[in-house]
Amino acid sequence: MVDKDINSIEEIVPAEEKSTISRRQFITGMGGIGVGIVLGGTLFKGFLLPDEVIAIPASGGYLLVDSKKCQGCNTCMMACSLTHHGVENLSLSRIQIVQDPFACFPDDKMITQCRQCADPKCVSACPTGAMHVDKETGVRTVDTAKCIGCQECVNACELNLSGAGWNFEEKHAQKCDLCLDTPFMDADGGPGGQQACVAVCPTGAISFTTEIPVQTDAGYEVNLRDEGWAALGYPIDDEGKVSPAAAAAASGY
């Protein structure tokens, strides 16, 4: 895999294309064109210059989650560790569900999954190129052979629960690779293939898309609830505030 991967941003973008995109453009406007932008090398230097803005490919896919549809069974987490590592271990899962059994719905669950950021801070932060962008798929992932264990990627992730994690059993960083490298899964993974978490989720609370989602502070948290869900008595409005009885009546079931 290493030979086809992007370990240095300089490798992939001709120098003459670098100066055409402003910082504002890459932050706000790049989703639709299928290309993500990052500041090549400048984060290490601590300052930004327009001519150092470099394009990198967008990820070939993204995981969307709906925590209001999640039943909290953690099957996705078990599928993740199983397919990547051949064992069951919630701590090795690259998708994390955090719950409080006593909290009020919808604040009882939080799902954190890697966003495959257009501007992947984990990739920028990696001093060795271990955290990189896969050339073929655009997936942000780890070349474990190059990982020196500094955990800069873990710290660089801006999610409140880092999408990059430290695998304390195998001693390397890891993150969601959309099942690109799943030695314990028969089906092909990655964009265009199977994602274990999507395949096993009992309620359909995780979905895969090739379109870059709108990014908010909540991550790729979307509404995956339909009329069938309302018929079960659960709210289908975005906020999860409409009573199940009203939702069921509205569903026409």
Added chain:
Amino acid sequence: MATGGYVGKILRVDLTARETSVIETEKYTEWGGGHGIGSALFWDLCKDKTVSGRDPGNILTFMTSPLSGTMAPSASGRVEVQGIGTAGYPVNWFTRSNFGGRFGGQLKYAGWDGIALEGKADVPVWLDIINGKVEFRDAADLWGKDTQETQKLIWELKENEEHGWTEIGKTRDSGRTTQKPAIITIGPAGENQSSLGCLVHDAGNAAGQGGFGAVFGSKNLKAISVVGTGSIPVADPAGLLNARIWAKEEYAAAPGQRVEPNGPTFGVDPAPVFLYAKNPDGPMGPQACQGCINGCRARFDTGIANESSCQETSMYKAFDTLAHGEGTDASYIATDLVQKMGVNSYELMQGIGYLYALSKMGVLGKGLEIDTDLDMSRVGEADFAIDLITKISNREDIGEDLADGFVRAAEKWGRLEQDYAIGILDFPYWGYANHGYDPRAETEWGYSSIMGDRDMNEHGFNANFWSVIKHMMAGLEMPVSAEEYAKITTAKMVPYDDDPNMVDYSTENIYSESFAKLVVWQRHYTRFWKQSALYCDFRYPDFTNYNREDNVGITGDGEPKFWNAITGQDITFLDGIELGRRIWTLDNAIWILQGRHRDMVQFASYIYDIPLENSLVGPYYPMAGKVDGQYAYINVLGRSIDRDGFEEWKTHFYNLEGWDPASGWPTRETLESLNLAFVADALTEAEKLGGE
């Protein structure tokens, strides 16, 4: 050694000495997991099996299975609890309960297949398990707290409980997790050693029946907290994933969609099971135990009665409706309170009915023969529920009389025989509350309970009752005829699958050998696949599954498929059932040492003398049964159990088990055929071996 689903160690805890030691799981894997290992551990570790449940010599086990903490569907989250109970009459049998949630997974991630508790701490303690590190911690600040407060306080004690990766050791490689420690705890009822005391985990998981809360209380053990970051080895990871996807695609409801109604089976949709008179009308989200294929619970916008489902939501229904003509918030408050105080809702529901009847008879009330401060005019109101639950939990007033259960209270009041005779004390088997699936109608529930040690709480055959009822209520046609149901079901009941009469609930058949085969099959199936492998009772067995064109459920194919993928073994469905026979026989040997004899195996008198006229839902109790030689859905109400018929049935049962029908005790030949010669030796020494 960690291999194929087992993580290799069982934690032995001596509370008296405050010492822990390790039992190699390998020594017990011949028993499978869960109940099988628990019974074998109890046999080995409990030196005097006749002690009371509250004796320090009682051994209490918590066992997982190789499937716990894995993605085997609806088999990952349950933990089997065993030991001598404090509930039941006339003997506190060696008994069992289990609970769902995520405790079993965390225990295994911490490196433990189970826990065996013995002794008694000098002062209240709680057990803090972080991976391989086990600490006895002072519970002075937790004692007196309810189950919710206790769990929150323990979580607060942990570092960095904000939703982040929690480092659980001193180095970066000692493990990290986002998960809160899983805690099993008692509330005040358990602390005060009431036999109504439960073990509670998270908001709505409880080991309620058997009175294990009082066992915790007697051992001065408030709670066990566990968090782990280790791995569970899986023999065939890709095979396990494929099997899970197969189960989802072939048998489960389409994700997030409503499906044809059924009883508790594999193919139902992830809608919560509410039995409130008026269901909560605020927004809610789904909630499931670890690894469930489709959860049965919810959390609410109010947080009240989070994770409560099924029986605990019906606990106050009748009284609430009686007082108000409809369901009110009183039901939610009562349900929420039993979870917090850790009180057994089964016993409480039937018990309130008994107290209400006594008050109507002018026997119980302020200044009456049974004198209590309870204001019986408030039955059905929230304040009555709060008052009664508080009195039980604190063992105050009538709570002191009820501390050994309602049946023993009736005995203490000198009312046992007369209240059984008129049927107001609805506790038909071993002093346990009627589950609602009355022995007179749903005979297998009664038979399995009385041949065992408690209200059996196994819904395998009961699922069809609910299926028919739900279709009746919705005005829908049943997807399968009674004939098809019987054919699909009995075909799965190996090794008795050549007998199509096993599920015939007609009065002519319920004393037959065929009906004994049904109960024997159920005892063996559940002892291994449900209580040892720990497949959830609410999803297995899956006889009929309406998501499939042929309506044939996953049972028989599913259970061994997941077991083998995880363990690397190659056992058949029947192999598991035969191991269940061995475990069931070992359990019976323990009961025999506690005093069990065929003559004691009797229902309360009203089961024989008063015909049953209503089910939970009215004057209908549909089960499969033969009319003029053809299966139909028949109404099994209007009958009682015939005493002589039941004796005939018991003889069939003992003969099928290979036990002496005169005493109900196993023979040496049977025990040796099950590789239980050591049990035969123990029964010989106790002069309780069955005659050949």
